[in-house]
Structure formats: structure tokens, C-alpha cells
Amino acid sequence: MELTQARREILEAAAACFMEQGFHATSIDVVARRMGxxxxxxxxxxxxxxxxxxxxxxxxxxxxxxxxxxxxxxxxDALQVLAAMMRAHALAMFRHHAFESVVVQGVQLHRFGALTPRQRQELDELIASRDRFEQLFKQQAAAARDAGLLQAPDLSVAVKTLLGGLQWSLIWYRPEIDDSQATQERLADAMVNLLVQGLATRRQGSAAGGQGA
Amino acid sequence: MELTQARREILEAAAACFMEQGFHATSIDVVARRMGxxxxxxxxxxxxxxxxxxxxxxxxxxxxxxxxxxxxxxxxDALQVLAAMMRAHALAMFRHHAFESVVVQGVQLHRFGALTPRQRQELDELIASRDRFEQLFKQQAAAARDAGLLQAPDLSVAVKTLLGGLQWSLIWYRPEIDDSQATQERLADAMVNLLVQGLATRRQGSAAGGQGA
DNA sequence: GTCTATATGGTGATAGAC
DNA sequence: GTCTATCACCATATAGAC
Known part of the structure; x- marks a missing residue:
């Protein structure tokens, strides 16, 4: 994505407003006012x-x-790579909190009102890119399962649940209050570890405890 | 909650509209129109x-x-009870999909505009009840941890991630399309199993595989 | 490019007939 | 209790000055 500085500044302001108030409740006036x-x-x-x-x-x-x-x-191994992807996803959400909150909002918004054909197509492309993103994780999970590192009767449900657990942090964690990098990494690791290892105590530890890179 | 039939009917229509379009995009007119x-x-x-x-x-x-x-x-045991609670939560979300979508929307909405003192207090009570709900799971998780059944360095993060994984299903699963009870139970079990057992294969199985009741 | 009007339509809420 | 009619307001989007 190439963006002029002017557009980028508008996007930052808009992302913050959309996050705080939601798409419909955000007026163009307040987006502008946020930029002075x-x-x-x-x-x-x-x-x-x-x-x-x-x-x-x-x-x-x-x-x-x-x-x-x-x-x-x-x-x-394939599972460690999957964990590294989850960790990267979590950290990216913390780092670009407003933008990713808007993405989640986009998932939930079913109706934007009447769209022009061009807008309709752009929306379809956004939906497709969200699907592609999920596919990234699904493919990696499939590789891990083929390697015998992963148990999941339904890979699709597993990946959705997994991403849901991570994405929920957009709601309860507000990086602007406490944005030490170390804290964010600890939080990301805690979420990834829970999702990979599960809640239940492992009596005999199997591998795949560490996150890569 | 005691509700007259008239109010209940309005709530059903409103929940459906709020789910589909969001609070701000929903007009009272369309809520009314949905009831004829x-x-x-x-x-x-x-x-x-x-x-x-x-x-x-x-x-x-x-x-x-x-x-x-x-x-x-x-x-x-304490972990099996926690799993049963998660399963019940998931099934309740499927069963009352519109209402629970609105609850999640309420978590995200920071600003409703100006509230009267009474509304402000009601909002505080709603927030408190959401906290109480999370506490239910946190207490049960603490009990499971005290019994040595559960591993989690940070119980609060673990519970939030867990509930996030479940609640995300409100977005991607639409019970009205395929609402066989057996399908819903299988889906709930799949999510709970993933969150309790984790993605990673367990070489030596510990207990706590089954859900209660 | 950015501003100040302003046209236009929709929405929350109220008043009052039935 | 439910309707119709209406007010007041706010937001999207445009036009045109600077």
C-alpha cells in the first residue's frame, strides 16, 4: 500500500475514532477535529x-x-512456526491497536448501507484478504498436524477459536496505558502458550514449549 | 428478570437488529417494522x-x-467443572445468538453519548455483571490450579483468552443456518477441547478429556 | 489543499388522535 | 396501547471562496 503522508495522517485519526466510537457513531467532523x-x-x-x-x-x-x-x-518444527505466527499476530495487534480494532469491527459489520459497485468490490476484496489471513494459519496448522505435532478433529474450528482467543485481547488490553515492549511480549507469550499447550496440566511434557525468534 | 410479553417481543426484535446492524446503525423504526x-x-x-x-x-x-x-x-474434578461451564457458555451463545452478540457489542462500545444518571448507573451495573461472569470462570480456574490440574502463569490472561476463543464463535458461526442440537454440541465440545487440551499433541494423556453432564 | 457555508436526508423523541 | 404527524437535531456530502 502506497500512501501519501496526508492520507496516512487521516487514516491514523480515523482508526482511533472508529475504535473508540465505532463506524456509525463516528462523524467525519470528529475525525477532522482530531487532526486539528x-x-x-x-x-x-x-x-x-x-x-x-x-x-x-x-x-x-x-x-x-x-x-x-x-x-x-x-x-x-511446524508447530513452533505456528506458535511464532500467533505471537507475531498478537504483537502486531498490540502495535497497531486502533487499526486492528477496526479490522475486527469490519468482520462484525454486515451492512454498510448502500454501496457503489466499486465499494462493493473493495469490500469483497477485504473479506477475501481476511480469509487469506486465516488460511495462512490453517495451512500451517495442517502442516503441524501432518507432522503429528497437533491434535484437532476439526482444523477450521481450531484455527478460528485460536485466532478468536488472540483477537479478543483487542478489547481487554489497551496498549496505550502500559506499552512496555517486554510486557507486550510476555502477554503474547502467555496467550500463545495457553492456546498451544492448553489449560490442562501436562504431566509428561511434550516438546513445542518455546516460541521461535 | 420479569418481563411482560410485550417487552419481550420488543427485545427479540431489537436484539436481532442490533446484531445485524449494530447499535448506532439501528433505528427504532426498523425495530418496530420487524414486529409489524x-x-x-x-x-x-x-x-x-x-x-x-x-x-x-x-x-x-x-x-x-x-x-x-x-x-x-x-x-x-475442578477442571472438568470448568470445561462444563465453558461448554454451557458456548451452547448458551448459540441458543441466544442475537442477545449474546449484543452483549459483546456492549463490551466494545465505549461511548453511548450523553447518559442520564440513571442510565449511567445501569451501565455500571451491566459492566459489573460482565465482571461477575468472568469471575465465575476465574474462580473455577483458580480451584483447578490449586488442585494441580491446570497450568497458567497468569490466570486472568488465561481466562480472558479462553472466553475470547469461545465468544469469537458469535461472529463466525450462525446457528440459524444449521441449528441441529447435535451439531451445536459437537462444535462446543471441539472449542472446549481445544482450549483445555491445547493444540499440541499429548504424548502421554493426562485426564480431563471429557466434559461433564 | 483547506476552509466555510449549506443542501439534503435521516433519526430520536414527543404530542395527541383513536 | 398503538397509531400518525411532527419537531429538532445531527451527519454526510457538496459548492465554492481563499
């Missing part, structure tokens, strides 16, 4: 509020892919 | 849209407590 501007500026760069929302969502997805795709080359 | 009525009927029973939302949320929480509290008396 008026809505003329916003409408010069974006045709409509929906287009603005879509661009925030698009950047949010790009940031996720940028964080998770490198983790696929993490060292270790 | 006009908004005069809604405003006769509810002073404002916020009050209506709060009542949907309140009923959603009541339904959750009604489902999970009995599960605390499930047979088995």
Missing part, C-alpha cells in the same frame, strides 16, 4: 466515510500480513 | 434507544448466568 482540521480536508482525500473505513481496514490487514508472513520462516 | 408495528409501540415500553439496548444486554447476561451457574455443580 475540518472535514474539507478529509473529503479532499476520501470520497466518503465508507471509503475511509475501507482504507483503514485495508491498512490494518496489510500490517497483519507484514507481521505474520515473515514468521512463517521462523526456526523450529 | 411502528415506533409508537416501542416508545410506549422504552423511554429511549439506550434503555432498550441496556435491557437487551441485561437479558443477554441473565441468560448466560442461567446457563453457566448450574454447570458449576457438574460432576468431575
Amino acid at each position: 482540521a475540518t472535514k474539507g480536508r478529509v473529503y479532499h482525500h476520501y470520497q466518503s466515510k465508507v471509503d475511509l473505513f475501507f482504507d483503514v481496514h485495508r491498512l490494518g490487514m496489510a500490517l497483519l500480513f507484514d507481521a505474520v508472513e515473515p514468521a512463517r520462516q521462523a526456526p523450529g | 408495528a411502528t415506533k409508537g409501540r416501542v416508545y410506549h415500553h422504552y423511554q429511549s434507544k439506550v434503555d432498550l439496548f441496556f435491557d437487551v444486554h441485561r437479558l443477554g447476561m441473565a441468560l448466560l448466568f442461567d446457563a453457566v451457574e448450574p454447570a458449576r455443580q457438574a460432576p468431575g
Whole structure:
């Protein structure tokens, strides 16, 4: 995604507003006011509020892919790679909290009102990119299962539950209050460890306890 | 919660609308239209849209407590009881999908605009009841940990991640499409099993594989 | 490029007939 | 108790000055 500085600044303001108040409750006026501007500026760069929302969502997805795709080359077995991807996902959500909150909001919003054909297509592309993101984890989980490292009768349910556990942190954890990097990594590790190892005590430890890189 | 039939009907319609479109995008007109009525009927029973939302949320929480509290008396050790509570939670979300979607929406909504003192207090009570619900799981998890059945460095993070994994199903699973009871139970079991046992293969199986009741 | 109007439509809430 | 009619307000989006 290439973005001018002007657009980037608008996206940051919009992401923060959408996160705090939600898409429908956010007016273009408050987005502009957050930048110390008026809505003329916003409408010069974006045709409509929906287009603005879509661009925030698009950047949010790009940031996720940028964080998770490198983790696929993490060292270790297939399960350790999956854990590294989950860890990268969690850290990216902390780092880009507002944008990723908007992504989750996009998942939940079924109706945006009437969309132009172009907007409809952009929405379809966003949905497709979310599917692709989930596929990243599903493929890695499949590899881990083929290697006998992973138990899951239904891989699709497992991955969705897993990502849900991570993504829920967008709601209860607010990185702006306590944003030490070490704290964030400890939190990410705690979530990943729970999801990989499970709640139940392991009497005889199997491998795959550590996260890669 | 005592509810007249009239109020109950309004709540059902409102829950469906809030789920599909979100609080802000839902107009009282469409809630009324869903009942084949006009908004005069809604405003006769509810002073404002916020009050209506709060009542949907309140009923959603009541339904959750009604489902999970009995599960605390499930047979088995402390971890099996926790699993039974999770299973009950999942099934309650499937059963009352619209209401629980609204509850999750309530967690995310930070700002409702200006609230009267009474509304402010009702919101505080709703937040408190959500905390109480989480405490139910946290206490049970603590009991399981004291019994040596559960590993989790941070119980609070573990419970939040756990509930997040379950609650995410509100977004991707739509019970109205395929609502066979057996399917729902299989899905609930799959999620609970993943969260309790973890992704990683267990070479030597410890106990706590079955869900109670 | 950014601003200040302003047109336009929709929504929460109320008043009062029936 | 439920309806219709209406008010007041707010938000999206546009037009045009600077």
C-alpha cells in the first residue's frame, strides 16, 4: 500500500475514532477535529466515510500480513512456526491497536448501507484478504498436524477459536496505558502458550514449549 | 428478570437488529417494522434507544448466568467443572445468538453519548455483571490450579483468552443456518477441547478429556 | 489543499388522535 | 396501547471562496 503522508495522517485519526466510537457513531467532523482540521480536508482525500473505513481496514490487514508472513520462516518444527505466527499476530495487534480494532469491527459489520459497485468490490476484496489471513494459519496448522505435532478433529474450528482467543485481547488490553515492549511480549507469550499447550496440566511434557525468534 | 410479553417481543426484535446492524446503525423504526408495528409501540415500553439496548444486554447476561451457574455443580474434578461451564457458555451463545452478540457489542462500545444518571448507573451495573461472569470462570480456574490440574502463569490472561476463543464463535458461526442440537454440541465440545487440551499433541494423556453432564 | 457555508436526508423523541 | 404527524437535531456530502 502506497500512501501519501496526508492520507496516512487521516487514516491514523480515523482508526482511533472508529475504535473508540465505532463506524456509525463516528462523524467525519470528529475525525477532522482530531487532526486539528475540518472535514474539507478529509473529503479532499476520501470520497466518503465508507471509503475511509475501507482504507483503514485495508491498512490494518496489510500490517497483519507484514507481521505474520515473515514468521512463517521462523526456526523450529511446524508447530513452533505456528506458535511464532500467533505471537507475531498478537504483537502486531498490540502495535497497531486502533487499526486492528477496526479490522475486527469490519468482520462484525454486515451492512454498510448502500454501496457503489466499486465499494462493493473493495469490500469483497477485504473479506477475501481476511480469509487469506486465516488460511495462512490453517495451512500451517495442517502442516503441524501432518507432522503429528497437533491434535484437532476439526482444523477450521481450531484455527478460528485460536485466532478468536488472540483477537479478543483487542478489547481487554489497551496498549496505550502500559506499552512496555517486554510486557507486550510476555502477554503474547502467555496467550500463545495457553492456546498451544492448553489449560490442562501436562504431566509428561511434550516438546513445542518455546516460541521461535 | 420479569418481563411482560410485550417487552419481550420488543427485545427479540431489537436484539436481532442490533446484531445485524449494530447499535448506532439501528433505528427504532426498523425495530418496530420487524414486529409489524411502528415506533409508537416501542416508545410506549422504552423511554429511549439506550434503555432498550441496556435491557437487551441485561437479558443477554441473565441468560448466560442461567446457563453457566448450574454447570458449576457438574460432576468431575475442578477442571472438568470448568470445561462444563465453558461448554454451557458456548451452547448458551448459540441458543441466544442475537442477545449474546449484543452483549459483546456492549463490551466494545465505549461511548453511548450523553447518559442520564440513571442510565449511567445501569451501565455500571451491566459492566459489573460482565465482571461477575468472568469471575465465575476465574474462580473455577483458580480451584483447578490449586488442585494441580491446570497450568497458567497468569490466570486472568488465561481466562480472558479462553472466553475470547469461545465468544469469537458469535461472529463466525450462525446457528440459524444449521441449528441441529447435535451439531451445536459437537462444535462446543471441539472449542472446549481445544482450549483445555491445547493444540499440541499429548504424548502421554493426562485426564480431563471429557466434559461433564 | 483547506476552509466555510449549506443542501439534503435521516433519526430520536414527543404530542395527541383513536 | 398503538397509531400518525411532527419537531429538532445531527451527519454526510457538496459548492465554492481563499
